[in-house]
Amino acid sequence: MRLKVQITLLFALGFFYTVSAQDGELSFYEKQAQKDAQNEQLSVFFSLEDEKDFWKDQKGYEKDLKTKSPLAYGAYMKAKKAAYSSHAESCKNDCTHSDFYYQQASFYFTYNGGQNILEEVIAETVQIASPRIL
Numbered sequence: 001m002r003l004k005v006q007i008t009l010l011f012a013l014g015f016f017y018t019v020s021a022q023d024g025e026l027s028f029y030e031k032q033a034q035k036d037a038q039n040e041q042l043s044v045f046f047s048l049e050d051e052k053d054f055w056k057d058q059k060g061y062e063k064d065l066k067t068k069s070p071l072a073y074g075a076y077m078k079a080k081k082a083a084y085s086s087h088a089e090s091c092k093n094d095c096t097h098s099d100f101y102y103q104q105a106s107f108y109f110t111y112n113g114g115q116n117i118l119e120e121v122i123a124e125t126v127q128i129a130s131p132r133i134l
Contacts, residue, residue, distance in 0.1 A: 029075045031079075045098075074113065
């Protein structure tokens, strides 16, 4: 009986530790998203190639994160969306950003949990526009 109690207690503590570690990981990715967003908003590039490389690397990071940990990716993207929204609200029309920035910003603004809203719209459009042969 005493052994069962100890095993149950160890299992419960292990579960709590795992959940706590996941929360810490998500918090890390939320903070990282805020840092990345700020870096993207303040970045100044000296050439178009530098900027293309920057955004290519950023997209690669996000793609890798999505593959490795969908849960962390979701937290990262939600925080990124919030950071971009906050910046847009405070910036209004006073800030100037590149076309690459605005393209990426539109991706973050339309992020909706597990699927991008634009992907949903395209999927629905394709489904509705498909001709039917009877």
